[in-house]
Amino acid sequence: MAFLKEAEPERGAALPVLPGVSRIVADNPSLMTYHGTNTYLIEGDGGFVVLDPGPDDAGHLEDILRATGGAVSAILLSHTHSDHLGATAGLKARTGAKTYAFHLSADDAFTPDVLLRDGDSAVGMTALHTPGHASDHLCFAFRDGILFSADHVMSWSSSIVSPPGGDMADYFRSLQLVMERGDRLYLPGHGPPLPDPIPYVGELLDYRLKRENEIAAALADGPSGTWPLVDRLYSKTDPWLRRAAERNVLAHLLKLQAEGRARVTGETWSAT
Template sequence: MPFLTEPEPERRLPIPVASGIRRIVASNPSLMTYHGTNTYLIESEEGTIVLDPGPDDDGHLEDILRATGGRISSILLSHTHSDHFGSMAALKARTGARTFAFHLSADSAFAPDVPLKDGDTVAGMVALHTPGHASDHLCFARPDGIVFSADHVMSWSSSIVSPPGGDMASYFTSLRRMLTRDDRLFLPGHGPPLPNPAPYVQELLDSRLKREDAIAAALLDGPHGTWDLVDRLYSQTHPWLRQAAERNVTAHLLKLRSEGRAEQHGEIWVSTDWMMKDVTNSRS
């Protein structure tokens, strides 16, 4: 599907992306994070809000403090993956700002100052619980049609769904939820802004459905291991991304198992339809 690209953004400086919103791109580029994690600085009546303070990096922390003059009213977190969450404790210690995150944290060592549930409002934004990529994932929707979509919907790539924290059935549900909305701009956790996001979200969902159909079809041919399916379905994948592909395949398999369409026997997965056919053939 057609992903968006952008030149490497200027480092260490806040870049305006919309009225009253700037981003600082952390210096953690990789095949998994694109140019780096987007930390958003949002101006509000209460002061500057920091959304996703980024990785545990002293330089990035100083960039945030310099861009805000250290006057930060609150710190919002989309989810507790380290590339978004790593600087939260240090930023809170330096500013005293309260932290806001989903009330059921996926990190047992972290509890936000203000736990959020689906539909709660913070600084005029509605917290949308969108599990799939992470169990504690939140998007934040503004009344002007801008949504901070974090890693649920990214413009430069599809998201990894890695069990046990990631769940493919939840991811499908969360994508479908975004399709019921009339948003005009997504600001993702990595990569450039995504205007008119609905067609893109539909393509993400369709692509995942096709992948799941391909996995189900492969299992109809007989038993397969997870890595066999990766080799069969992701033959063009960069070797460094094979682990991510394996995580996605595992998430699809677990979804198929929960639906009664596949069974796991050790490291081998089989289609329930294939097993029924095999039993029928053995009796005939």
């Protein structure tokens, strides 16, 4: 896959993305988050909509408040992973803005003020339930064929699908859903904007299907655990990346099991 890269962004700054839209890239770089989480600031008549406040970091919260002048009218969450949710409570406390998120939160400690379901309108956008990376993941359809794709589709990397919150069958269906929409630009939760995203989403689907077929072929050769499958199918050596690969392998195996193509005894998987 041809992923997009970008230079490390200016820290603490509201970087223009589109007319009326900017992003602050949180200072939480890692192998899983690239340069950091994109916190989007969307201008509106009643103030700014903040999409994904980012990690629980006092400096990042102050950056958001400075860029918006504290005029935050709503807080939207794509999903409740900590690198997106962390600053939400602090931003709500400082601004009084209501929080909007999927009605079935994957974080027992968080309940949004406004419960969103698939297709609901939210401050001028449409919420699309796109589980796969996370059970409560939402993308937000904006104006003019623009989709805030969060961690469902990112330009710099494919997404990890880690059970139990991640589900590979859901991920396949959600990729198909956004591909059929035909949007012209994705604004992801990490990394740079993704223009002409539909062929890219098709590549993601093909890549996942190829990996699934490789796993099925490996099981046809004999029973295996997840880590031997990682060793067979991946070349990653970094411990974090190997762990991410193992979670993806498990997600594929659970999908194969649900389809009657694999079974598990203890921690050993085999073809049916």
